Amino acid sequence: MIRLALVTALAMSLSMIPGVSRAEAPGALGTAGNLMREEQPRADGIRHVDTKAIIAGLKALNANTYVYPMAGDDVHWTDLRDEFLPAASTAGIDVWVLVYSPSQQGCCVSRPYRHDYVAWSREIATLAKAHPNLAGWTVDDYAYDLKTFTPAYVGQMRSAAKAIAPALKFVPTVYYAQVTDAFVAEQIPLMDGVIFPFRDEPYRDTSWPWSLSYQVRQLAERLPGTGIYLMPYAYPLSHAAQKPTVSYVEAVTKKAVEHVRSGELAGVLQYKLPFVPRDQAWTRPAADNLARTGDGRLSFVVQQQTATKAGMSCGAARNTVLTSGAARRVVSFWHRDARGPSHPAGYHVKQLLLNGKVVWERDVTADAANTWVRATVDLTAKLSGATGATLQWRLYERKGVSDYFIDVSVDDIALTGLAMSDPGVENAAVWTPALARTGGAVYCSAQVYHQNYGADLGARIARLYAAG
Incomplete structure (x- = not known):
């Protein structure tokens, strides 16, 4: 007692x-x-x-x-x-x-x-x-x-x-x-x-x-x-x-x-x-699946009625291994968003970074809306003598907005002379630890569709x- x-x-x-x-x-x-x-x-x-x-x-x-x-x-x-x-x-x-x-x-x-x-x-x-x-x-x-x-x-x-x-x-x-x-x-x-x-x-x-x-x-x-x-x-x-x-x-x-x-x-x-x-x-x-192929995609979002400031971003970074003896180091990927040339430019920018430095970027208004576009970036010269590299896909705010919704998709990454797991973004557990948000109002995620959700x-x- x-x-x-x-x-x-x-x-x-x-x-x-x-x-x-x-x-x-x-x-x-x-x-x-x-x-x-x-x-x-x-x-x-x-x-x-x-x-x-x-x-x-x-x-x-x-x-x-x-x-x-x-x-x-x-x-x-x-x-x-x-x-x-x-x-x-x-x-x-x-x-x-x-x-x-x-x-x-x-x-x-x-x-x-x-x-x-x-x-x-x-x-x-x-x-x-x-x-x-x-x-x-x-x-x-x-x-x-x-x-x-x-x-x-x-x-x-x-x-x-x-x-x-x-x-x-x-x-x-x-x-x-x-x-x-x-x-x-x-x-x-x-x-x-x-x-x-x-x-x-x-x-x-x-x-x-x-x-x-x-x-x-x-x-x-x-x-x-x-x-x-x-x-x-x-x-x-x-x-x-x-x-x-x-x-x-x-x-x-x-x-x-x-x-x-x-x-x-x-x-x-x-x-x-x-x-x-x-x-x-x-x-x-099935309409919930917004991937280009398979079930998964990277998603970068600024919500409706959400204010941002210049410099805010959210990115998904992955370490890669350089395959020995490769003559070229190339990364390609598909990207899509719902904006197009009829919308204001200079605000939301899609980017690819190599070891923290921008090596590719594209305004969300540059391509036709809701259309998958392939980007190819040759990294051979930049990776000369390197043994590894970090790639980051990012949505960056060039200028702040008060209400300018965007959802950028990235999918079907292909690598030449480099290697990383799950380039098709089919496993959220692989990508989620790699996400980083700067400033708060921009967020990103690995969106993987499950038909049998319940x-x-x-x-x-x-x-x-x-x-x-």
Whole structure:
């Protein structure tokens, strides 16, 4: 008993250290959304929530938590109460309820209690009292509606829930930039945690994962004692230039699980990962494959409504080996973008660098739009006497822009007298460590298309969740 007391006291003291979030072993590992209904109506004429398929998909994912969205009609609520919660309990899966905020009423209104969030607090807590695996609930896009969610109103919500089910967690969904000093002071004391959707703010993309650790540690320092649940985008993010790839979601999830182990995160909850085979997002259409050949390409992007400055860039650098006895050293590659001669020149420039020096460049307006063009660069003289070389493909900002979207593709690299792995850009794991961003607003990635998106991504997430 003395030893147990010491362990408990140590755990409590650690949770109070600034910069360490409250994390319950092994952490919440799961996904949110993609609620499926049965394919055929029952005798009552209703297509009910397909509890059996969802639970099977979650178990295959090695998930211990599911965020159940309250969208559509009242059937979602009654099926949660009567069927889903008991089945999830048997499967060892915790459930959180997701309720939509007033700002989302154009697409989604949660029923039956709509925008009466005190009623939601009371009724979810009542359900949690009967079903202990109903562990928490969230309001999506919470911080966009702080005129509704005033401290006084949230205090009423909290009181209503805690009076019935004290252990029930209230964990709103809040974006990184919304965690202001005022928000921390006024809102955080009323919460049990926050769901933090990661989108590389302030740039809003699902291609660049390296800002994740910085943002997690910043939140952990500012929110000591508050559970932080990271939400990777497994589903397309609005206004982002590209859909998330298998390798991107895997990289974000892997890093997030590491932060769960360190105590800086309390869990990882995917945003709408397709985990049931008949989900429409399970496969990706062929039109998503923008490679010239095969499935992969290098992509260099400046988003819409994104300001850049001269000198910003993002590049993919690779070390090469010079083959002995070769008379010539030549690199060729195919490039494409959506701009053409009718657009302003002198802003976005495609480049190839050899050992840090530009040896080829082309304005994005120089060639016909959406047309693959081959570039060939003879490096023989520049590599005389060398034994190795570093090549870097780069998008460079000659002048800054305020809103000038571009997505440059590079594919099918061919080398003469040099050698490197994966010149066709078919393996993101080979190229991702070689990416470097200068200035922030320009980003790049290895975009590799997976037709069987749900199956391929699910298998990788399942391995990470099993280990985590």
